[in-house]
Amino acid sequence: GIQVEQSPPDLILQEGANSTLRCNFSDSVNNLQWFHQNPWGQLINLFYIPSGTKQNGRLSATTVATERYSLLYISSSQTTDSGVYFCAVARTNAGKSTFGDGTTLTVKP
Amino acid sequence: SAVISQKPSRDICQRGTSLTIQCQVDSQVTMMFWYRQQPGQSLTLIATANQGSEATYESGFVIDKFPISRPNLTFSTLTVSNMSPEDSSIYLCSAWAGEGYNEQFFGPGTRLTVL
Numbered sequence: 001g002i003q004v005e006q007s008p009p010d011l012i013l014q015e016g017a018n019s020t021l022r023c024n025f026s027d028s029v030n031n032l033q034w035f036h037q038n039p040w041g042q043l044i045n046l047f048y049i050p051s052g053t054k055q056n057g058r059l060s061a062t063t064v065a066t067e068r069y070s071l072l073y074i075s076s077s078q079t080t081d082s083g084v085y086f087c088a089v090a091r092t093n094a095g096k097s098t099f100g101d102g103t104t105l106t107v108k109p
Numbered sequence: 110s111a112v113i114s115q116k117p118s119r120d121i122c123q124r125g126t127s128l129t130i131q132c133q134v135d136s137q138v139t140m141m142f143w144y145r146q147q148p149g150q151s152l153t154l155i156a157t158a159n160q161g162s163e164a165t166y167e168s169g170f171v172i173d174k175f176p177i178s179r180p181n182l183t184f185s186t187l188t189v190s191n192m193s194p195e196d197s198s199i200y201l202c203s204a205w206a207g208e209g210y211n212e213q214f215f216g217p218g219t220r221l222t223v224l
Binding site: 031033035040041042043045048086088090093094096097099100101102 | 110139140142146150151152153154157199201205207209210211212213214215217218220
């Protein structure tokens with residue numbers, strides 16, 4: 001199956017700092033998503049981004065499919081950004097997805 | 110998008126008992142997925158549930174332990190049978206929606222503790 005590696009595993013920031021989270025995957029995929037799992041366990045969809053760049057407020061993401069990696073950028077971090085960020089990939093839409101181990105982000109006031 | 114609800118949100122159960130988790134999607138979907146998230150871990154797919162057929166289980170998961178029902182296109186149940194403390198996890202239900210079914214959505218999860 002496809003292997004998904006996320007880095008760093010843990011990240012501690014001061015409020016207002018910027019960060020970059022990385023997701024490497026081992027094979028070609030047609031679907032890649034970023035999720036934020038909040039402290040209550042809810043998974044929140046951030047981006048569907050199999051290729052290219054997208055931005056949504058302080059968050060943006062870039063996927064370079066040919067090199068099999070994706071980056072999630074968080075700018076001007078806030079304490080509410082704390083939680084676990086997961087990258088998930090699938091060979092096809094509506095298929096089985098494989099999750100990375102996640103990056104645990106802690107933003108301190 | 111898809112709105113997915115789960116019941117119960119959490120439960121504390123005794124060893125050897127069973128718990129059935131319900132999942133409801135606000136639109137008709139062909140496949141529904143059940144995941145387990147053990148404490149401090151990532152999500153692991155348990156099985157894929159198709160309406161009108163047997164669920165397809167991933168390696169390491171068996172029907173006797175995790176029986177699944179899929180009576181219609183908006184509803185599914187997962188039963189965790191003969192529970193042990195190692196079954197303490199968050200169980201999440203999922204379905205794909207959006208343009209071209211390109212986004213996967215998750216329910217809020219069921220937080221299970223087995224004593």
